[in-house]
Amino acid sequence: MAGRNGRTVRDLRRGNRTAVLQRLYFDGPLSRFELGPATGLSSGSVSNVVTDLIADGLVEEAGSVDSDGGRPRTLLRVSPHSGQMIGVDVGETRVRVELFDLALTELARTERPLTAQGYDVDVIVGHIRDGIAEVLTSEQAVPERLLGVGVGVPGIVEHTPDRGAVVHGQTIGWDAVPLERLLRATSPLPDEVPYVIDNGAKTLGQAEMWFGAxxxxxxxxxxxxxxxxxxxxxxxxxxxxxxxxxxxxxxxxxxxxxxxxxxxxxxxxxxxxxxxxxxxxxxxxxxxxxxxxxxxxxxxxxxxxxxxxxxxxxxxxxxxxxxxxxxxxxxxxxxxxxxxxxxxxxxxxxxxxxxxxxxxxxxxxxxxxxxxxxxxxxxxxxLGPDAVTVGAAILPLADFFASGGRRPEPLGEDRLPAWRAALEERAPR
CATH class of the missing domain: 3.30.420.40 (ATPase, nucleotide binding domain)
Structure with missing residues (x-):
């Protein structure tokens, strides 16, 4: 049911989960007591959201601190091992692909040099596809925890409803290249794992804003x-x-x-x-x-x-x-x-x-x-020369936070019917 402002109960829950996840991610570890003022949520809402996030494996305990005259307060943090992201930098001399955990710790990397073929679209798509497959076979990769693939590219990126991300890279000879569609057509990943593509300068900038200068x-x-x-x-x-x-x-x-x-x-x-x-x-x-x-x-x-x-x-x-x-x-x-x-x-x-x-x-x-x-x-x-790759990995991570930490459901027959999903969504938490 939608409220007067058009927001449903589901929207409110998602917003509350997003607020708690982001505060723990950027400012944690924090106690439940500290999360109230930090997020603007009531103590009851914080408690409910934290319980859900712990049950989902996204939040974990991280020690405790003394309180003023009461019991020690348990500290919480986002579990770094609860998700993984891939960042891709389509650079000027090579394509770099890196696998990160939720704390942006590098787990695996590979590079493909660009030779005389330069920015040939088929070559770039192949490098990205092969690089993704390689890092996902590394010892620390857990493919079922993959939140998405972020790709930083030169040029203007246009997000279209029918072809996905389209790249206009005049300096590299790309004229309206439907990169997202091309990657998806040859992707080794399930359909529900998103590709998020944006300009390389933007991914660099976002990395510096989140973690750098x-x-x-x-x-x-x-x-x-x-x-x-x-x-x-x-x-x-x-x-x-x-x-x-x-x-x-x-x-x-x-x-x-x-x-x-x-x-x-x-x-x-x-x-x-x-x-x-x-x-x-x-x-x-x-x-x-x-x-x-x-x-x-x-x-x-x-x-x-x-x-x-x-x-x-x-x-x-x-x-x-x-x-x-x-x-x-x-x-x-x-x-x-x-x-x-x-x-x-x-x-x-x-x-x-x-x-x-x-x-x-x-x-x-x-x-x-x-x-x-x-x-x-x-x-x-x-952040050094890897900043574009880190920033690319931030793109699916930011979408994950915006969704309240909900992973996309597999596009299979085992998905709940709409009526059953609606009933569970309305169930008290």
């Missing part, structure tokens, strides 16, 4: 700085995050040709690919036959050599120019979104690191409006 902020902009650049405006709630194609902001009219095909994009000046290309064009000598990460390491060593060695003026000049472009690009994010924090992640951003950061901050302050610039902090992300 964004924790505690109302909002932040997280920058993914790799071969190209992207950004996401994120909040602690996954559904409110928004990826923005920041790398394709025009920073110079009739400028360098970006890999998306347009002239003058920020990515044509601030991504690692363009940074190394400009060094080469100006007479620099990146090592031949190496990947971008190795070449960028060589460039940094040339620009900032050990004591007693003169720096390579060309490498230094290109890096300083890149810092200015990046700072100017961040000023646009500051003026548009007025975030509390800007966090720079991605393999190239982390590799450039603290040596690069002061110049980026200085240029951002120069180009941004003074009031929002005074209120924002610019730092590096804390």
């Amino acid at each position: 964004g924790r505690g902020a109302r909002n932040a902009v997280v920058v993914l700085f790799g071969s190209g650049v992207g950004a996401c405006l994120v909040t602690p709630e996954v559904e409110h995050g928004r990826a923005v194609e920041w790398g394709h902001l025009t920073v110079r009219v009739r400028g360098r040709r970006c890999r998306c095909g347009a002239p003058g994009c920020l990515e044509a000046y601030a991504g690692a690919e363009s940074l190394l290309a400009r060094w080469r064009e100006e007479g620099g000598r990146p090592p031949e036959g190496t990947d971008e990460e190795t070449a960028l390491t060589a460039m940094l060593a040339a620009a900032y050599p050990s004591e007693g060695t003169a720096p390579d003026p060309v490498a230094l000049a290109v890096l300083e120019e890149t810092a200015e472009y990046l700072g100017a690009g961040l000023s646009d994010l500051i003026n548009l979104f007025q975030p509390e924090r800007i966090l720079i992640g991605g393999w190239a951003g982390l590799q450039l690191g603290t040596r690069f950061l002061p110049a980026v901050r200085r240029h951002a302050a120069t180009y941004a409006l003074r009031h929002p610039a005074d209120k924002v902090t610019i730092d590096l992300g804390r």
Whole structure:
């Protein structure tokens, strides 16, 4: 039965379970007494919900603490072994697949390098499918506890009612690729296990908000700085995050040709690919036959050599120019979104690191409006190069919490008839 606000008893129960699970997950261990003020629920509601969650195996006892003059209070936490998630990062040089428990502890991982075939759709789908199958055969995998698979991809992700998640990745040659449908068609997983697909910058941002340098902020902009650049405006709630194609902001009219095909994009000046290309064009000598990460390491060593060695003026000049472009690009994010924090992640951003950061901050302050610039902090992300994969795994975890910790039922004949399910739903708890 629906109430005046349209919410049913089932909705209320789900909301109560979600509130308790999230508080225990982010702030636990907590006692039942502490859960009341933390969730806004009555002591009776907390007791009922906790009893249900313990019976479902989602919550467990985690010791006790003394109370003021009474019996010790039992502490509760979300059981880390009660669920597992898979995170997939479709990156610039490889596809990484990792299996996590509910506490985001890595249980297994595999990587598939991207060769000359690059972002061929069939190759990527095959890498994801094979990677999932591999991690699920690891010693610590419990496939029946799998909550879902999260996938972080480059480009714009459109969620459609008929084809699921569709990827528009202009820089990688993907034009309306129905990735979710393709994965499901070759999936080794049961139909009820969801695939949740989103932009890689968004998954990076969500990981930093939940577990990294964004924790505690109302909002932040997280920058993914790799071969190209992207950004996401994120909040602690996954559904409110928004990826923005920041790398394709025009920073110079009739400028360098970006890999998306347009002239003058920020990515044509601030991504690692363009940074190394400009060094080469100006007479620099990146090592031949190496990947971008190795070449960028060589460039940094040339620009900032050990004591007693003169720096390579060309490498230094290109890096300083890149810092200015990046700072100017961040000023646009500051003026548009007025975030509390800007966090720079991605393999190239982390590799450039603290040596690069002061110049980026200085240029951002120069180009941004003074009031929002005074209120924002610019730092590096804390979760390292695996942050996109962690963030991808968060996507099905967030959906699981939103459902009140209810796993999707198998699509088999043993599902309860609708009338029987309705009766059980109305039964007193």
